[in-house]
Amino acid sequence: MRRGHRPSQPVSGKPRFWGRHAVASALANPERTIRRIWVTREAAAAFGGFPDHIPTSFAEVTDLARLVPGDAPHQGIVIEVDPLDDIWLADLLERGESNQRPLIVLDQVTDPHNVGAVLRSAAAFDALGIVTQDRHAPPEGGALAKAASGALEFVPWVRVVNLARALDEIGEAGFWRIGLTGAGKRTFNDAIGTARVAVVLGAEGEGMRQNTEAHCDELARLPISPRVESLNISNAAAIALYALATRG
Missing domain, CATH: 3.40.1280.10 (SPOUT methyltransferase, trefoil knot domain)
Structure with a gap:
């Protein structure tokens, strides 16, 4: 896990999720591709670790706030994902x-x-x-x-x-x-x-x-x-x- 990396606004246009329930469910979904994780040390401890293949960075609460709209309750974690595949x-x-x-x-x-x-x-x-x-x-x-x-x-x-x-x-x-x-x-x-x-x-x-x-x-x-x-x-x-x- 990288330390001291300050998150920046993405140019990918990919969705960002936040909040522990939304993130935990995305991590548990084998159909969901997660591109990146930003997390506080406290939130990371609560999750107990993340898959090694996902780029993961520690960040401060104030840095995470720049990644989400307004006062969105990120609860110490933000992820960037691919949308799910279409269903017919x-x-x-x-x-x-x-x-x-x-x-x-x-x-x-x-x-x-x-x-x-x-x-x-x-x-x-x-x-x-x-x-x-x-x-x-x-x-x-x-x-x-x-x-x-x-x-x-x-x-x-x-x-x-x-x-x-x-x-x-x-x-x-x-x-x-x-x-x-x-x-x-x-x-x-x-x-x-x-x-x-x-x-x-x-x-x-x-x-x-x-x-x-x-x-x-x-x-x-x-x-x-x-x-x-x-x-x-x-x-x-x-x-x-x-x-x-x-x-x-």
């Missing part, structure tokens, strides 16, 4: 043919904290994976990985070019596509039935696009108080996944 939707759907694991579809949800939180909920309730449109979703990055608390490394995330076509493919695979919206006629609990379910959620504020709604089998609502207009997208996803996990 057909491959993901094939994994779910023999079980009832739900799927989450996000329509133009661009906030990395929200997508990360949805990944965390998907992990907690053993969802099959999440699907987003490639051009209207955040890339892998530190804020998303931190919010996912490790789930980015093992919850499949499929990026598609055309979300409407992807929803058609999801329906053909036997999923009942339920779009969550306050305008839904039935509650989500009443709509889920016994089929495999794909939960479709739109961006906060704008909601699902009309074309996305048209590719759902049903629109349903969560039974929230009229004093609250809507829920955060990640909270709505967690509630829907809980309802699916506990249905009779």
